[in-house]
Amino acid sequence: MAMKAKPVQRWYSREVTATGHLVDSGIMSDVLDKIIGLGGKFEITSFEMGKTNVDQTNVNIVVKCQSRKQLLHIVEQLHDLGCSTVDDKPVTLKKAAKNRVAPEGFYSTTNHQTHIRLDRRWYKVTNQRMDAVIAIRGNRIECVKLRDISRGDKIVCGLDGIRITPEFRHRDRKDFGFMSAEVSSEKKVQLAVAEVASMLANKRKKVAVVAGPVVIHTGAGEALCKLIRKGYIDVLLSGNALPVHDIEEALYGTSLGIDTKTGKAVEGGHRHHIRAINQVYKYGSIKKMVKARALQSGIMYTCTKYGVPYVLAASLRDDGPLPETISDMIKAQEAYSRAIKNTDLVIMLSSMLHSIATGNMLPGNIKTICVDINPSVVTKLADRGSKQAIGVVTDVGLFLNLLASKL
């Protein structure tokens, strides 16, 4: 080619900074990887490495890119990894022009702890969750879902003045001992049982269990009851199928029509679970049924007797649904969200839909254990953003029975 002059390449650049266990947590490599993966270049302008593994590392990086748009993309990505821009700009705030609509350029949250800069100070954002906006309402700075935005809310926009603190994945995982990030069915589950038993025995704040009907089908209902009676569980999150089959078992001794003592089909399963629903309808609610002594065993009975709250959320495939099952999804999300406030351990038992839903609402630093015989459930949970979830791929019935016998 006979080009006379190489056109001048314009480079856009921006400096970011991050502090923490950047190297040993893998964040440093994620940061550099991201820059290059997205077509940028980097120059490390300062690097103070923690000499030992209790020291923190501080790094400043200049990111360079040939397109302003691409640079913005990269900086946005780095932001999610805990890098903030070096200039101490305050957050940009715009007023919501109408209910439920965020202003253009609004900042969408991660599930990591977030601070925003206002009036030369950093403020912690409350109600942290992913896929929300940050709204300032009076003196509250909190995560708010799009649909909960009110006209006039001051909404954080752009990336300036926002700092997130990602969990130090690898390090945190160590609390779980043997349970690494890899999802595998070729592991000794007794060790996972022992660790979960130890977490429950030494529990600090609040334990939530998210459970699907497979708990009943696999014969682990009584094991879960035992955990409830002994005070290990503080709240139960589920859908409509778990209570239906739990009550079916309590009333008729079957689960989906399978006799839970013999494993044989005794009769049309659909008949039994529909009759169970009809019984609840007759009494008006599970609570009234328990009061009337018409329900005397099972998970729902035990929760009621021991004062463990439960939240039941409907889904499109439900029969019934039961009177206490919340049929409106917006209300159900709110009820779930309230129920998991202040939990520090969530155990998810064979319920993909409710587990992903709960994961969506959890801050990223809540310990989350997902027990399922299907490895893809754990994978999906992580894909949807709940990267802190530890998967135990095993038979949930055997798992819960073994767990109950250890406590």
Added chain:
Amino acid sequence: MAMKAKPVQRWYSREVTATGHLVDSGIMSDVLDKIIGLGGKFEITSFEMGKTNVDQTNVNIVVKCQSRKQLLHIVEQLHDLGCSTVDDKPVTLKKAAKNRVAPEGFYSTTNHQTHIRLDRRWYKVTNQRMDAVIAIRGNRIECVKLRDISRGDKIVCGLDGIRITPEFRHRDRKDFGFMSAEVSSEKKVQLAVAEVASMLANKRKKVAVVAGPVVIHTGAGEALCKLIRKGYIDVLLSGNALPVHDIEEALYGTSLGIDTKTGKAVEGGHRHHIRAINQVYKYGSIKKMVKARALQSGIMYTCTKYGVPYVLAASLRDDGPLPETISDMIKAQEAYSRAIKNTDLVIMLSSMLHSIATGNMLPGNIKTICVDINPSVVTKLADRGSKQAIGVVTDVGLFLNLLASKL
């Protein structure tokens, strides 16, 4: 015990009758299997076998059992296989004493075509679906969900005077040619594509598609649009995620943040889909967005432009949800149920929740094809009662693209 003589064994018995392609459809063997499996004995009192494969077979069987309760169970099971009791008793009707509560002993429906005997005549039940009751309201005889029972409705109870006509599974399956009951990934999917193409090309009544967001993620959005444009699809059933990611792709060229042209992550996926939701909130609805020319491509756009109705049902894990997503599950079930009226072909594409929900509402004789890369989805669908569903275990993206290229 000091009993001197062996107590006389009391035998209870009841005669049932059935007519149809009992032998070649496998129903005859299911019937006898059920009797013995449940601890009964049988005596065949008459058997008129169809001499050729166009003739029907009629059989009368006396079922014997040592417990009245067990006998009832067996007869109930046989009933589900199409056996009615020989005595021409009319149905038993009881009035519902209050709303939402069926009388004791109410009959719970299957998804097979059902007739009831009243005034010495057989009447066909309308709105056939599983897990409902049969209610007589004025001159309507129809399937009604428990929650829709009104005080005073006459509800069918017991088993007398009820006759169901199960689909002849094996025979019906033959329409699907190569697609047998077995779920396997080791098959030549081109043949399945050819058969589905032929069904669509020769469609008789109404085709419903149930689709999940994987259609977008796997790059099959445009293929589905083509089917819609060409008039092969009459109604789209989905959740909230398919429209969100479809609009995300239309506005930003990504699906869950992955550039659908290059397959690379261009930016935080959560950002894009949340922004897409915000855009719909801004315009008020998908339809208004299309009208305002703010949405100009994708599945939702195409449905809107070509007048293909869609029903979107929320779930607990949704972001948003979009304004047109029905957040109340009872209303969503009703909308789905109305939408699939008169369909004779349902194609389910990578959406377990919505597929099972739709299966629950469908009469058992509607052709149902379930395409999913995960064989357990098809298994679950059948376990939940939709035994007519044919599974194609393959990559839904490649499947739809190939299908669109054949039509």
Added chain:
Amino acid sequence: MAMKAKPVQRWYSREVTATGHLVDSGIMSDVLDKIIGLGGKFEITSFEMGKTNVDQTNVNIVVKCQSRKQLLHIVEQLHDLGCSTVDDKPVTLKKAAKNRVAPEGFYSTTNHQTHIRLDRRWYKVTNQRMDAVIAIRGNRIECVKLRDISRGDKIVCGLDGIRITPEFRHRDRKDFGFMSAEVSSEKKVQLAVAEVASMLANKRKKVAVVAGPVVIHTGAGEALCKLIRKGYIDVLLSGNALPVHDIEEALYGTSLGIDTKTGKAVEGGHRHHIRAINQVYKYGSIKKMVKARALQSGIMYTCTKYGVPYVLAASLRDDGPLPETISDMIKAQEAYSRAIKNTDLVIMLSSMLHSIATGNMLPGNIKTICVDINPSVVTKLADRGSKQAIGVVTDVGLFLNLLASKL
């Protein structure tokens, strides 16, 4: 069209007969289904139905078809279902012209018990297995693999004079109680454990275990040892990986490098298992290692100490292989085949390759239980012809530990 005369349709027909629990076992419906599925018609010329469930049924069916070739196909299929042609023709025998080559039209066996008609009498075929030929050598009538045919062997050809007796699947399955044909992970595995425990406690002949290294990885090695010590297991079939990781655990306390006490990776796994192999090489064999007291625990040690024979078959992915691992597949197949002679129960534990291989060699009436966390293993086993296999989809580690605790 102006065709003057419709061409005369030529129909070919052949009469077949079958006796047994044809209806309640599902065979009758399979037969008729097959005829129609393959484009034929049928006429039932006689039908003597067993009046009760202890009587047998006899049926004669004339199969009709418009092509001679298609008729042959159908008759061949029906043959596999236990139908023989009514004419009492003797078997057709042809001499093998050279080693390893069967004559044209040779009969390929199923895994069902087979009789052949010679000199007006029916003789039982010995060494029944699938995919073999029937050879007459002197007064022995036996299944012989293609590669074992010797020049001059009289080989059974065609279908005349061959009668097979399929297992009555559904009926037989009843012995397994709750374990039906369906493969599902949503079951109460404790019941399966109880049944297998009962089978072992009441064992009649010989129990073979086929096991993969997952038994070690999931912490069930000691449980299997206990079963061996207590005399429940008569022969162990495996590959190279189970003994390698078993010895790795015995010598170094790890399995694939994972500490089996803590579940943590202590060191490069490849290092440990390679060192374990080197130790066996040093002593010359597992047996010599045990004798030299260099191996004092684990499955291989226990087998050696308690005189339970084991057969180890190599595969392409092996390291080593160990001296006692048979590296030639033809010899390994023969060793497996000898080892499973006279077993009446085979338990397959997380080893797809060796389970399918064993299934290939087993007569169809041997009880076979396949425990695997992956449902597709059981499906594949059945697809490859071992339809008698009952699947238990669960965690093999928890399963074996629970089983050992029950015995």
Added chain:
Amino acid sequence: MAMKAKPVQRWYSREVTATGHLVDSGIMSDVLDKIIGLGGKFEITSFEMGKTNVDQTNVNIVVKCQSRKQLLHIVEQLHDLGCSTVDDKPVTLKKAAKNRVAPEGFYSTTNHQTHIRLDRRWYKVTNQRMDAVIAIRGNRIECVKLRDISRGDKIVCGLDGIRITPEFRHRDRKDFGFMSAEVSSEKKVQLAVAEVASMLANKRKKVAVVAGPVVIHTGAGEALCKLIRKGYIDVLLSGNALPVHDIEEALYGTSLGIDTKTGKAVEGGHRHHIRAINQVYKYGSIKKMVKARALQSGIMYTCTKYGVPYVLAASLRDDGPLPETISDMIKAQEAYSRAIKNTDLVIMLSSMLHSIATGNMLPGNIKTICVDINPSVVTKLADRGSKQAIGVVTDVGLFLNLLASKL
């Protein structure tokens, strides 16, 4: 206990060094993570970070530990990540005392490029593969399997003087564009097809295909033939089942008895594949069959006609095996190993056993693509050490057909 003074904690330490793209490749964080995960501490004594992403980083780290054994473990682990000890010690060599037995403390290889230090110089080890020893034989320094050790070979022991160069995973992966480490079925496979097509179109050295019989069952045989005819494939690695079903299809139009045109079972599949084997036995080999024009289509025919070598390795579940199938696993491993010499791209198509076996033999820098509908195959491949393998979770039949249409 009556101990007066707390015992002085003894610390053991060792310094290691590494050079390369340590940070952006994730190796640096892996190194520090490993130290802490194994209970050690670290002090970074020098750190020269590459200023830009083309510069290399050099780091020196002192590892500290309270147990000499633990320290050794950590150093061994770090070694696998590319860290060598700073002292420039030469390798330790010990003579093998007898055939097949390595001296105590032998070094077991990884699949990463390795150098050893001898006479103050670094030498590259040839025939790199995992789970081997490094032997010096005359002037050859090479990886040798345990079983190939000869008495007198000088074997590398310990860790001194050994340096490995791990592939820079993340960076390398970039060549594959969209295909990241995550295994997911929710991706746009057309993009993977396009990239593989581009790799084949621009191929540099040698492409090996490892394929299982699913290629035939899913109707992709002709697509693979097209790739062979066009010269994209240099060697085919398989087992016995692929050629058997390929020849079955060529002779009888079926695959496992399923008509590949109609997808319907035409006849007992076992019959056809056994007959196919008998035909090959009759002619003596595939090559002779092709020469005699008795085999005129299919993959094996095409390989033979176009001079593409194939290596067939037996397994325990094989029928036959075919004359050209190598029944001895040691010989089969050697043949595979020779066949993949100098390949720079390996495509694995639905064959777990042969894929893992091939992965075991490959140096870690060979591009490896694994196409399977089952995500666990890819996971297993990586678990077994072939971390470079990129997984495409899709239908292999549709994948190959689409690939062939792009080339």
